[in-house]
Amino acid sequence: MTRIDPSYYLSNQPRSTPSADLGKDEFLKILMAQIQNQDPLNPMDDTEFISQMATFSSLEQMMNMNTSISKLVQNQTVSPVIQYSHLIGKEVSFYKLDEETNKIVQPKEIVNSEVIAISEREGYAVIELVNGQKIYTDEILRINKPSADQ
Template identity: 60%
Template sequence: MTTIDPNLYLHNQSTSRTPSPELGKDQFLQILMTQLQNQDPTDPMDDSQFISQMAEFSSLEQTMNMANSIDQLVQNQTVSPVIQNSHMIDKEISYQAYEQETGAALDIETSNVVAVSQHEGYAVLELENGEKIYADAVLQINHPNIEDGDSATDVTGPSPEGSE
C-alpha cells in the first residue's frame, strides 16, 4: 500500500502570504472574475462599468508589455560587447603576442582591426594579420593619419616621453 507524504497535507502548508504593493494583470483578472461570479443576479453589473474595467485591463496589459520590451531593448544594447567595441574597427592596435603552444610572451605586434565578434560574452577583435584577440588584450589604439599614411596615437596631450 502506498503512503502519502505528510508534508503534502494542507495543515502542514504555509498559510501566510506576503502582500504585494503592485497589482499585476493576473491579480486584476482574478479580481474581475471574482466580482463577476459574486454579483447579485437581480442587479447585475452595469455594462458601461464592465466595459470600463475591461479597457483598464487591456491598457494595463499593454503598458506592462511595453515596459518589458523597453527593458529588454536597453539591456541588449548596454550589454553587447560587439557594440561596446565596434569603435575599434579600422583602428590600428598594439597587443602582446604569445606563443600558442608554450604561452611564452613574444614581441608587441601591431595590426588593423577589421571586425569585432563575440565569444562566450567577450569581444573578440579580428585583425588584418589574421589573428583574433580579446579586446582586453589591447595595449594601445592608434588611428591612421590620413595626410601621410602614418599612425597617430589616439590620446590627447603630450606623449609619455615628453615629445609630441
C-alpha cells in the same frame, strides 16, 4: 434537517499555492465575482465600478509595455563582431606575447598593428591584425588612428 455536502467544506478543497503576481486575468475574475455577488438592493456605485475598470485597463497596458520592453532588451544583445567593428582600420597597441606560452614577453614590448577584421570565438571578439596576429579585445592597451606612414 438539511445536510451540507462535505465536499463544500473548506478543509476538503484542494489547496493551491497563491501566486505573488496578480495578472489581468485574476483581476478580471475578482471584478466579475464582485459584480455577481453584489447586493441587488444596494448595487456597486457607478464611480467605483468605473474606477476598477480604469485600474484594469491600466494594468493591461502596463503588462503590454512590460512585454514590449522585454522583447526590446532581448533584441539589444549585440554580437561581439558588431560591438567591436568600429576598430576596423584603427591601429591598436598591445603587449607582445610569446607564441609558445602565450604569455607577455619580458621585458614588456608594445606592438602596434592595424585592425583588418573582427571575428568571434566562443562568444569573445577576436581582433585580426595586418601583421597576421589575432588578439582578444582585453589585450588591447590603446586604440589610435592609423599611422600616416603606412
